[in-house]
Amino acid sequence: MKRRDFFKKGTKGAIAASLIPIAGNAFEMNSDLEKIKPTNWEQQGAGIKEIPNRKKTLNYDVAVLGAGLAGICAAVSAARNGVKTVLVQDRPVLGGNSSSEIRVHVNGVGHLKPDNWAERETGIIEELLLLNRFQNPQQSFPVWDHVLYDYVHQVENLDLMLNTQAIEANMDGNKIVSARCWQLTTETEFTINAQQFIDCSGDGMLAASAGAIFRTGREASSEFNEVYAPKVADGWQMGATILFSTKDMGKPMPFTPPSYTLKYDAENAYKRKVKPYVGGIWWVEVGSENDIIAEAETSRHKIMGYMYGVWDYIKNSGDFPDSENLALDWVGAVPGRRESRRFIGDYILSEKDLTEHRHFEDGVAYGGWSIDEHGEGGIENLKVPGSYFHHHFKKIYEIPYRSLYSKNIENLQFSGRNISQTHIALSSSRVMATCATMGQATGTAASLCVKKNVNPRDIAQNYINNLQEQLLRDDSYVPLRPANDNLDLARKANLIFGSSTLSGNAKNLVNGIARDIDGNINHWQADGLNAELQLEWSKSIKLSKVEIKCDTNLKKNIFMHKLSPENKKHTSVVPAELLKSMEVEARIKGEWVKVGEIDNNKTRLIKFNFDQIKTTAVRLKLKETYGYKNIKLFEVRCYEA
Structure with a gap:
C-alpha cells in the first residue's frame, strides 16, 4: 500500500x-x-x-485518556469547570515523559531569541511547576510523580485510574459511546461511558480504534509550502530516547558494558555533543520510517544498547577524564517517545503558521520552542546531526482550536504531540509545557460541550469566545486576545488606585492582558511591600468572588532541571516575586470588613470566594512576597457569583 x-x-x-x-x-x-x-x-x-x-461500567461527562502533562491539564480543567471527569493512565505514575520513569525536562517557550528569555506558560502547568518548587526542593523525579498525584487527587469531580489503558472505542456512527479499558493490576475490564473524549495518550490508541483519520511520517515540502520538509514525503518519525543519571562516588568507578551494548562510533558521528551527560543524552534515540508503535519493543532494546555504548565511550575511551569517579545512578527502562500518530482535525498546523506567526481567531494555546527536528534514523544514522534546529523563534506562535479535535469523529479531541499538525510543526509543539496549554484548552472546551450539549466543532464555530474567555479567566494565555468578560465587575469600577506606583499603572489590571509581553507593560508594581490597591464603584455592587493574578517572573524558567542552574534565566527555588500573603477587604455601609485572606500562597492565580455582599469598594492589602522587594500584580477580577 x-x-x-x-x-x-x-x-x-x-x-x-x-x-x-x-x-x-x-x-x-x-x-x-x-x-x-x-x-x-x-x-x-x-x-x-x-x-x-x-467487568465494570463507569459513567462520566468527560473521559481523558493519557495522564502526561497534557492529559492532567485537560482533566483538571474539565473537572474544575464543573463536569464529572475521569483521567485514565496506562502507567503507575503520572507525568508522561516528565515522570520518574523517563525524566525529560518540562520544556516550553524557554529560550526566545535573541537573548534566550522565556515566555512561560501559565494556567494549570504553572500551578504544577510552582507546587513542585514548594514540595520538592530536592528536585527528585520520583517525588515529582507524587506531587502530581497529590494535585490530581485533590481536584473535585475528577477520578483517576492508573495502570489502565483505553484499548478500543465503542461507536455509534461517528460518535464514541464508550471506551473499553483494561486495568492490569486488578484484572478488570472497564467500560467508560462519556459524552466527550480527549485522547492525550501520544500514540492515540483509542482515537485510532474509533476510526479517527491520522498521519505518520514527513509531508512533502510542496504540500504545505514548508521550507524544512523533504521534497518527497517519507515515513520517518523522530525516535524515542532512554535517559540515565550519574553519581559522583568520590573514587574511581570502572565500567563494564552489558552484553547487548552497541558500540558508539564517535569518529564518524556528525554534530553530536556528548557533554553535559549528568542527566543523560537526548540524541541516543532510534527512529523509524515504518510502524514506530509496532517496533517499540525492538527499538527499546536497541536504544538500551546504544545508550550503554555511549556511556562505555565516555567511561573507557580516555577522552573524558572527568567521568572517572562517576557511576550510573539510574537508567531508564521506558523510552521517551517523540512522535507517532498525528490525528487530522479541521485545520492542520504547519511550518509557516509558526514561522510567520499567523494569527488565528480560534487561538487557544501557544508555543515557541525551536523547530527541533531530530535527524532521520537517530543514532543509527550518524551522518546527520542529532537535531537540525531549523528555526529559533523571537516570539511565540499560536495554536488554533481547530487543530485540537477530530475531523471525522464528532466527540473526540486531542492534546499533545498527536494533534492535527505536520511533522515539521510537531518538531516544535511537541514539548510538554506547550502540550499542557493544549490540554487546558481541550478540557475547558469539553466542559462547554457538556454544558451546551454540543460537540467540539460547534465550539469552534459558535462558542469560541466563551472558550477563550474561560481560558483567560483561568490564567491561560491566548496571544493577541485580551480578556473582555462582561461579568467582571472590576472592569466597571469607576476608580482603581494603589498606595504607590513604581512602574506600570493600576488601570493595567483591567486591560485584559495578564502579563508583560511584546514590549508592553501590563502590570502595576508598588514601591515596596505592604502595599494597597483599591477599587471604587459609584453604586453598590453585589460581590462574592475576587480573583487576582500576581507575579511569578514569567521570563524565568522554573522547570526541574538536572543541572539545577540558578541564574537570571532559570530558578530552582520558589520565584521570589510570588505574592505570599494578602487580605481582601470590602467597604460595607461605610466600614471596611475583611472578606478573605491568605498567608502562604502558592499560586499565581489567587481566588477568594465568600458569601455574597453589597459593597462600594474593595481593598487589597498586599503584605509580602517570597523575597522580592516590591509587590507586582497583573490582573484583578470581581464577580457577583
Missing part, C-alpha cells in the same frame, strides 16, 4: 491491512476472564469463593 493511499483509507483501512495493530483486537478479555471458574479458587479459611465481577 502506498503511503498516500494509506492516509486516504484512514484508520479502519490501516487496521484491515495490518499496518497499525490495535491491541484490543489481539485477544478477547471477556472470554479469558470467563475461563476463571469459581471451583478453581479455594480461599484458605473461608472455603470456595465466587469469582468477583471483573
Whole structure:
C-alpha cells in the first residue's frame, strides 16, 4: 500500500491491512476472564469463593485518556469547570515523559531569541511547576510523580485510574459511546461511558480504534509550502530516547558494558555533543520510517544498547577524564517517545503558521520552542546531526482550536504531540509545557460541550469566545486576545488606585492582558511591600468572588532541571516575586470588613470566594512576597457569583 493511499483509507483501512495493530483486537478479555471458574479458587479459611465481577461500567461527562502533562491539564480543567471527569493512565505514575520513569525536562517557550528569555506558560502547568518548587526542593523525579498525584487527587469531580489503558472505542456512527479499558493490576475490564473524549495518550490508541483519520511520517515540502520538509514525503518519525543519571562516588568507578551494548562510533558521528551527560543524552534515540508503535519493543532494546555504548565511550575511551569517579545512578527502562500518530482535525498546523506567526481567531494555546527536528534514523544514522534546529523563534506562535479535535469523529479531541499538525510543526509543539496549554484548552472546551450539549466543532464555530474567555479567566494565555468578560465587575469600577506606583499603572489590571509581553507593560508594581490597591464603584455592587493574578517572573524558567542552574534565566527555588500573603477587604455601609485572606500562597492565580455582599469598594492589602522587594500584580477580577 502506498503511503498516500494509506492516509486516504484512514484508520479502519490501516487496521484491515495490518499496518497499525490495535491491541484490543489481539485477544478477547471477556472470554479469558470467563475461563476463571469459581471451583478453581479455594480461599484458605473461608472455603470456595465466587469469582468477583471483573467487568465494570463507569459513567462520566468527560473521559481523558493519557495522564502526561497534557492529559492532567485537560482533566483538571474539565473537572474544575464543573463536569464529572475521569483521567485514565496506562502507567503507575503520572507525568508522561516528565515522570520518574523517563525524566525529560518540562520544556516550553524557554529560550526566545535573541537573548534566550522565556515566555512561560501559565494556567494549570504553572500551578504544577510552582507546587513542585514548594514540595520538592530536592528536585527528585520520583517525588515529582507524587506531587502530581497529590494535585490530581485533590481536584473535585475528577477520578483517576492508573495502570489502565483505553484499548478500543465503542461507536455509534461517528460518535464514541464508550471506551473499553483494561486495568492490569486488578484484572478488570472497564467500560467508560462519556459524552466527550480527549485522547492525550501520544500514540492515540483509542482515537485510532474509533476510526479517527491520522498521519505518520514527513509531508512533502510542496504540500504545505514548508521550507524544512523533504521534497518527497517519507515515513520517518523522530525516535524515542532512554535517559540515565550519574553519581559522583568520590573514587574511581570502572565500567563494564552489558552484553547487548552497541558500540558508539564517535569518529564518524556528525554534530553530536556528548557533554553535559549528568542527566543523560537526548540524541541516543532510534527512529523509524515504518510502524514506530509496532517496533517499540525492538527499538527499546536497541536504544538500551546504544545508550550503554555511549556511556562505555565516555567511561573507557580516555577522552573524558572527568567521568572517572562517576557511576550510573539510574537508567531508564521506558523510552521517551517523540512522535507517532498525528490525528487530522479541521485545520492542520504547519511550518509557516509558526514561522510567520499567523494569527488565528480560534487561538487557544501557544508555543515557541525551536523547530527541533531530530535527524532521520537517530543514532543509527550518524551522518546527520542529532537535531537540525531549523528555526529559533523571537516570539511565540499560536495554536488554533481547530487543530485540537477530530475531523471525522464528532466527540473526540486531542492534546499533545498527536494533534492535527505536520511533522515539521510537531518538531516544535511537541514539548510538554506547550502540550499542557493544549490540554487546558481541550478540557475547558469539553466542559462547554457538556454544558451546551454540543460537540467540539460547534465550539469552534459558535462558542469560541466563551472558550477563550474561560481560558483567560483561568490564567491561560491566548496571544493577541485580551480578556473582555462582561461579568467582571472590576472592569466597571469607576476608580482603581494603589498606595504607590513604581512602574506600570493600576488601570493595567483591567486591560485584559495578564502579563508583560511584546514590549508592553501590563502590570502595576508598588514601591515596596505592604502595599494597597483599591477599587471604587459609584453604586453598590453585589460581590462574592475576587480573583487576582500576581507575579511569578514569567521570563524565568522554573522547570526541574538536572543541572539545577540558578541564574537570571532559570530558578530552582520558589520565584521570589510570588505574592505570599494578602487580605481582601470590602467597604460595607461605610466600614471596611475583611472578606478573605491568605498567608502562604502558592499560586499565581489567587481566588477568594465568600458569601455574597453589597459593597462600594474593595481593598487589597498586599503584605509580602517570597523575597522580592516590591509587590507586582497583573490582573484583578470581581464577580457577583
